[in-house]
Amino acid sequence: xxxxxxxxxxxxxxxxxxxxxxxxxxxxxxxxxxxxxxxxxxxxxxxxxxxxxxxxxxxxxxxxxxxxxxxxxxxxxxxxxxxxxxxxxxxxxxxxxxxxxxxxxxxxxxxxxxxxxxxxxxxxxxxxxxxxxxxxxxxxxxxxxxxxxxxxxxxxxxxxxxxxxxxxxxxxxxxxxxxxxxxxxxxxxxxxxxxxxxxxxxxxxxxxxxxxxxxxxxxxxxxxxxxxxxxxxxxxxxxxxxxxxxxxxxxxxxxxxxxxxxxxxxxxxxxxxxxxxxxxxxxxxxxxxxxxxxxxxxxxxxxxxxxxxxxxxxxxxxxxxxxxxxxxxxxxxxxxxxxxxxxx
Amino acid sequence: xxxxxxxxxxxxxxxxxxxxxxxxxxxxxxxxxxxxxxxxxxxxxxxxxxxxxxxxxxxxxxxxxxxxxxxxxxxxxxxxxxxxxxxxxxxxxxxxxxxxxxxxxxxxxxxxxxxxxxxxxxxxxxxxxxxxxxxxxxxxxxxxxxxxxxxxxxxxxxxxxxxxxxxxxxxxxxxxxxxxxxxxxxxxxxxxxxxxxxxxxxxxxxxxxxxxxxxxxxxxxxxxxxxxxxxxxxxxxxxxxxxxxxxxxxxxxxxxxxxxxxxxxxxxxxxxxxxxxxxxxxxxxxxxxxxxxxxxxxxxxxxxxxxxxxxxxxxxxxxxxxxxxxxxxxxxxxxxxxxxxxxx
DNA sequence: GTGAAAGCGCTAACAC
DNA sequence: GTGTTAGCGCTTTCAC
Numbered sequence: 001x002x003x004x005x006x007x008x009x010x011x012x013x014x015x016x017x018x019x020x021x022x023x024x025x026x027x028x029x030x031x032x033x034x035x036x037x038x039x040x041x042x043x044x045x046x047x048x049x050x051x052x053x054x055x056x057x058x059x060x061x062x063x064x065x066x067x068x069x070x071x072x073x074x075x076x077x078x079x080x081x082x083x084x085x086x087x088x089x090x091x092x093x094x095x096x097x098x099x100x101x102x103x104x105x106x107x108x109x110x111x112x113x114x115x116x117x118x119x120x121x122x123x124x125x126x127x128x129x130x131x132x133x134x135x136x137x138x139x140x141x142x143x144x145x146x147x148x149x150x151x152x153x154x155x156x157x158x159x160x161x162x163x164x165x166x167x168x169x170x171x172x173x174x175x176x177x178x179x180x181x182x183x184x185x186x187x188x189x190x191x192x193x194x195x196x197x198x199x200x201x202x203x204x205x206x207x208x209x210x211x212x213x214x215x216x217x218x219x220x221x222x223x224x225x226x227x228x229x230x231x232x233x234x235x236x237x238x239x240x241x242x243x244x245x246x247x248x249x250x251x252x253x254x255x256x257x258x259x260x261x262x263x264x265x266x267x268x269x270x271x272x273x274x275x276x277x278x279x280x281x282x283x284x285x286x287x288x289x290x291x292x293x294x295x296x297x298x299x300x301x302x303x304x305x306x307x308x309x310x311x312x313x314x315x316x317x318x319x320x321x322x323x324x325x326x327x328x329x330x331x332x333x334x335x336x337x338x339x340x341x342x343x344x
Numbered sequence: 345x346x347x348x349x350x351x352x353x354x355x356x357x358x359x360x361x362x363x364x365x366x367x368x369x370x371x372x373x374x375x376x377x378x379x380x381x382x383x384x385x386x387x388x389x390x391x392x393x394x395x396x397x398x399x400x401x402x403x404x405x406x407x408x409x410x411x412x413x414x415x416x417x418x419x420x421x422x423x424x425x426x427x428x429x430x431x432x433x434x435x436x437x438x439x440x441x442x443x444x445x446x447x448x449x450x451x452x453x454x455x456x457x458x459x460x461x462x463x464x465x466x467x468x469x470x471x472x473x474x475x476x477x478x479x480x481x482x483x484x485x486x487x488x489x490x491x492x493x494x495x496x497x498x499x500x501x502x503x504x505x506x507x508x509x510x511x512x513x514x515x516x517x518x519x520x521x522x523x524x525x526x527x528x529x530x531x532x533x534x535x536x537x538x539x540x541x542x543x544x545x546x547x548x549x550x551x552x553x554x555x556x557x558x559x560x561x562x563x564x565x566x567x568x569x570x571x572x573x574x575x576x577x578x579x580x581x582x583x584x585x586x587x588x589x590x591x592x593x594x595x596x597x598x599x600x601x602x603x604x605x606x607x608x609x610x611x612x613x614x615x616x617x618x619x620x621x622x623x624x625x626x627x628x629x630x631x632x633x634x635x636x637x638x639x640x641x642x643x644x645x646x647x648x649x650x651x652x653x654x655x656x657x658x659x660x661x662x663x664x665x666x667x668x669x670x671x672x673x674x675x676x677x678x679x680x681x682x683x684x685x686x687x688x
Numbered sequence: 689g690t691g692a693a694a695g696c697g698c699t700a701a702c703a704c
Numbered sequence: 705g706t707g708t709t710a711g712c713g714c715t716t717t718c719a720c
Contacts, residue, residue, distance in 0.1 A: 008464075008496075010697060021707045026699060036705060053464035057401040058697030061712045068444075068465075077430030077633070077650070079423065086421030089447045093454070098465055100412075101445045103433045110437070120352075120397035121412075121442055152352075234633070267637045289421070289578070293611045295639030306421070354713060365691045370715060380689060402713030405696045692719080703708075 009052045018046040029054065030064065056098075066124035068098045069316060072114055074106045074130040078233070078260060079288040080305060084129050084159065087309030095317065104130060106232070108138050115145050125155035125316035129309070131203035132162030138200070139163060150320075157316035159308055161202040167315040167325045169308050173203060173285075176301035176331025177210025178217075180283050181255065183299070183333055185218050187341045189253040189281065192225055195240035195265055196257045197232025204232065207257045207285060232257070237264020245272060252280060252342035259284035259291050259300055266294065266338070277340035287334055296337035303331055353396045362390040373398065374408065400442075404466050412442045413660060414462035418450045418474040422577070422604060423632040424649060428473050428503065431653030439661065448474055450576075452482050459489050469499035469660035473653070475547035476506030482544070483507060494664070501660035503652055505546040511659040511669045513652050517547060517629075520645035520675025521554025522561075524627050525599065527643070527677055529562050531685045533597040533625065536569055539584035539609055540601045541576025548576065551601045551629060576601070581608020589616060596624060596686035603628035603635050603644055610638065610682070621684035631678055640681035647675055 015025035020043060027035045028043035035043075060066050071088055073081040085101060092099045100118060104111035111130070118126055126149070133139050143164055146156050156166040161173075184192060194211065197204045208227065215222035228243050230236035237256055241264065244251055254269075256262035262284030269276055276282050276296055284291060287302035311327050318325075359369035364387060371379045372387035379387075404410050415432055417425040429445060436443045444462060448455035455474070462470055470493070477483055487508055490500050500510040505517075528536060538555065541548045552571065559566035572587050574580035581600055585608065588595055598613075600606035606628030613620055620626050620640055628635060631646035655671050662669075 012697080022697095023699085023708075024706055027706090030699080032699090034705065039705080053460060055405070055697055056465050057404040058712090059699075060401040061399070061405055061714085062697075062699040063712060064699055075430065076420070076433055077423075077427050079421075079426070082423070082426035082429075083421050085426075085445070086419065086447070089420055089445065093447055093458075096461075098444050098461060099446070100442050101429070101433065102443070103430070103437055114437075116397060117440075117442060121400050234637070263634065263637045266639075270639065290607065290634050290638075293578070293607045293638065294634075295610075295614065355715095356713080366714085367692075367716080368690055371690090374715080376715085378689065383689080399713055402696090403715075405698085405712085406714040406716080407696060408715055690720085692717105694715105694717085696714085696716105698712085699710105701708105701710085704706085 008055075009050055011052075011054070014043065014047045014050060014052050017050060018043045060122050066122055067096060068100060068121070068123045069125040069127060069313065070118035070121070070123040071099055071101045072104060072111065072118075072126065072128045072130060073101065074104055076101060076103060079290065080258065080260070080286050081129055083288065083305035084309035087306030088127065088313045090306075091310045091313050106130070108133070108142070112142050112145065115142055119145065119149050119154070123154070125157070127312045127316050128156070128158040128162065128164075129312070131160050131201040132158070132164070133200050134202055134205050135200060136163040155316045155320060157312045159312050161206060165324055169312045169315065169327045169329060171303045171308065171329050172331045173206035174210040174213065176285065176303070176333070177207040178214045179331070179333040180285065180299070180301050181211045181214030182217065183335065184253045184255065184281060184283065184339060185214060185220070187281070187339065189342050190220070191248070191250050192253040192255060193244045193248055193251045194225060194227040194255045194257065195237055195244070195261045196227050196229050197236065197261070199229060201232065204257055211255065232261065234260045234264040234267075237261030238268045241265040241268035245274070253339070254280060254282050256282065256284050259286045259288045259298060262298055262300065263294065266298070276338055279343055281339040281342070283339055292336065294338075299336045299339035300334055301331045302334045304329060352399075353394055355396075355398070358387065358391045358394060358396050361394060362387045410466050410468035411440060412444060412465070412467045413469040413471060413657065414444045414446065414465070414467040416446055416448060416455065416458055416462075416470065416472045416474060418448055420445060420447060423634065424602065424604070424630050425473055427632065427649035428653035431650030432471065432657045434650075435654045435657050450474070452477070452486070456486050456489065459486055463489065463493050463498070467498070469501070471656045471660050472500070472502040472506065472508075473656070475504050475545040476502065476508070477544050478546055478549050479544060480507040499660045499664060501656045503656050505550060509668055513656045513659065513671045513673060515647045515652065515673050516675045517550035518554040518557065520629065520647070520677070521551040522558045523675070523677040524629065524643070524645050525555045525558030526561065527679060528597045528599065528625060528627065528683060529558060529564070531625070531683065533686050534564070535592070535594050536597040536599060537588040537592050537595045538569060538571040538599045538601065539581055539588070539605045540571050540573050541580065541605070543573060545576065548601055555599065576605065578604045578608040578611075581605030582612045585609040585612035589618070597683070598624060598626050600626065600628050603630045603632045603642060606642055606644065607638065610642070620682055623687055625683040625686070627683055636680065638682075643680045643683035644678055645675045646678050648673060
C-alpha cells in the first residue's frame with residue numbers, strides 16, 4: 001500500500017500562517033496550558049480554515065496521547081457484537097476517536113495475536129467485547145500482555161466477566177437466566193433442555209448458574225436437565241435442537257443461551273414440523289434486533305448491547321481508578337410468542 | 345489516553361542482537377533488497393524470538409507502507425454491513441492488516457469527516473461499503489478528498505455504484521431486482537407495491553430500474569406501481585407497510601428493496617393480522633443471515649456480502665491499474681416461503 | 689552487501 | 705507566555 005508521501009499541511013504551515021512558533025501552535029491545538037487564550041484561538045482558527053489535521057503517527061511517536069481505540073470481538077457478523085460495535089462507534093465518532101476492530105473467532109490464540117497487534121499500533125485503549133473464559137490460565141498470556149500495556153499508560157475495559165482485573169461492563173447474566181427459567185417453570189414446563197455454548201465461556205457458565213438457581217428456587221433438580229453444549233452460534237443451535245429432539249423427545253421447552261442459538265433452534269424445529277410454542281417453547285438471550293421480528297417472535301432476555309458498547313468505551317476513556325470499576329447492567333425478561341404453556 | 349511510553353523492543357535492539365546495523369535490520373524485516381539472504385534470515389529469526397513488532401507510527405512516519413485500512417459503512421449494526429465487515433476483517437487478519445471501521449449514518453457530511461480522519465491517520469487503503477448517491481455533486485467533496493489521497497499513493501475501493509472513479513465491487517442489483525419482480529409477476533401478482541429507501545441511493549435506484557425492466561418485459565406499466573420511499577431500514581419498512589396498507593388496500597405483494605425493510609414489512613403485516621404469503625407476498629433483497637430463519641422464511645435476492653467485503657479489500661490491496669477495475673458479483677433469487685400466488 | 693546519517697511531523701522539556 | 709531544540713522509531717538515500 002501507500003508509500004509515497006501525501007503533500008499535506010504540517011503543523012509548521014499552521015504556525016507560520018498564524019505567525020507563531022511551532023511549539024505554540026502545538027500547544028494551542030492540543031489545548032495544553034501555557035498559551036494566552038487570544039493566541040490559541042487565533043491558531044485554532046487558522047488551522048481550521050486551512051483544513052489542518054494532525055498526523056496521528058507523528059503525534060503518537062512524539063509521545064502524545066493516542067486517539068485510537070481497539071475493539072476486540074469474537075465475530076463482527078454476529079448481531080450481538082455488531083450492536084455493541086455500533087454503540088461504541090457512536091461515542092467514538094463523538095469523541096473524535098478512531099476505532100480498530102478485530103476478530104478473534106473465539107480462539108484465544110488469535111485473540112492474543114490481535115491484542116499484540118493493537119498494542120504494537122499504540123492504541124490508547126482496548127475494549128474486549130467477547131466473553132471471558134472460566135479457566136483463567138487460558139487467558140494468562142493475554143493478561144500479561146495487557147498488564148504491560150496498562151503499565152505503559154494504556155487503558156483497558158471489558159464487557160462480561162473476565163479474569164483480567166480491569167474495568168468492566170457486567171451484564172447480569174445470572175439474574176437474566178434465572179428470570180427466563182422461572183418464566184418457563186411458571187408456565188408449567190418440567191421437561192426442559194438447554195442449548196448452550198461452551199461452558200468455558202463465562203457468559204455460558206453464568207447463564208447456566210442462573211438457570212440452576214431458578215430450578216433450586218422451585219425445588220427442582222437442575223442436574224436432571226439435559227444441557228447440550230455446542231457452538232454458541234446459529235449452527236450450534238440447530239445441532240443442539242436436533243440432538244435434543246433425538247435424545248429427549250419428551251422435552252416441552254428449549255432454553256437457548258443466546259438468541260443466535262435460539263434462532264437455530266427455531267429453524268430446526270420448523271424443519272421438523274414441531275410447532276412453537278404449542279408443542280415446544282423456545283427462549284433466547286440478548287434480544288438482538290431481529291428477535292422481535294421472528295415468527296414466532298422470540299421470548300428472550302434483553303441486554304442493552306448498544307449501551308454496553310458505549311459504557312465500555314466511556315470506562316476505557318476515563319482516567320484509571322485505583323481499583324477496577326464495574327458497571328452493572330440489568331437483564332430484562334421480554335416475553336413474546338415463542339413461549340407458552342406446555343402441551344397438556 | 346495513554347501518554348507514557350511503552351518499554352518495548354526497538355529495531356535497534358534487534359539489530360544489536362543480530363550483530364548488524366539498524367539499516368540492515370530494517371531491510372531484512374521489510375523484505376527490501378540489498379541484504380544477503382543469510383543475514384536477512386538471521387535477523388528475522390532474532391526478531392521473532394525476541395517478539396519484536398515494528399512500531400507502525402514510526403514506520404508510517406518514516407514513509408514506509410501503511411498496514412492499516414479504513415472501512416466506511418453506513419451503520420455497522422445493520423447485518424448487511426456487518427456481514428461485509430466480517431468478510432473484510434477475515435482477509436485483513438490473514439494479511440496482518442489493521443482495520444479501522446467508521447460509521448456515516450448515511451450522512452454525506454459525516455462520511456466526509458470520517459474520510460478526512462482516515463486520511464489523516466495515513467491509512468494505506470480505504471474501502472467504502474455504503475451505497476453511492478445518484479447525484480454526483482453530493483459526493484463531490486469526498487471525491488476531491490479521495491483523489492488527493494490516491495495521488496499520494498492511497499488506494500480506494502468501493503462496494504456498489506459510486507461516481508468516484510475507483511475500483512469497485514458491483515453487485516448486480518438490476519438483474520437481482522428483475523428476477524425477484526419476475527418471480528412475483530410469474531406467480532400472478534399484478535397489484536404490487538414497493539417499499540424503497542431514498543432514491544438518492546444508487547442501490548435503490550438500480551433495484552428500482554430492475555423492477556421496471558421486469559414489468560416492461562411482461563408488458564406492464566411500472567409507473568402505475570406505488571413506490572413508498574422511506575428509510576432504508578427496518579423501521580422504514582414498517583412505516584412503508586403501514587402506508588401501503590392504508591393507501592393501497594388491494595395490494596397482493598410488497599417488494600421491499602432490502603431485507604431489513606422486508607423484516608419491517610413482515611412485522612407490520614403480522615401486527616395487522618395479514619397472513620403472508622396467503623394474503624400478501626413479501627420479498628426482500630440481500631439475503632442477510634437471518635432471512636432464512638424468519639417465519640415465513642423470506643424470499644429474497646442473495647448477495648454474497650462476506651465475499652463482497654473480501655473482494656473489495658483484495659482490490660484495494662492490489663497495485664492500482666491504469667483504469668478502475670470492476671468486479672461484478674451475481675445476485676441470485678432465493679425463493680422461500682414469504683412469496684406465493686395472490687389470493688384468488 | 690552493509691553501515692552512517694538525514695529526516696518523517698510532532699510533543700515536551702527546557703530556555704528565555 | 706512564547707520560542708528552541710532534542711528526540712520518538714523507523715525507512716531510505718548515500719557512501720563505502
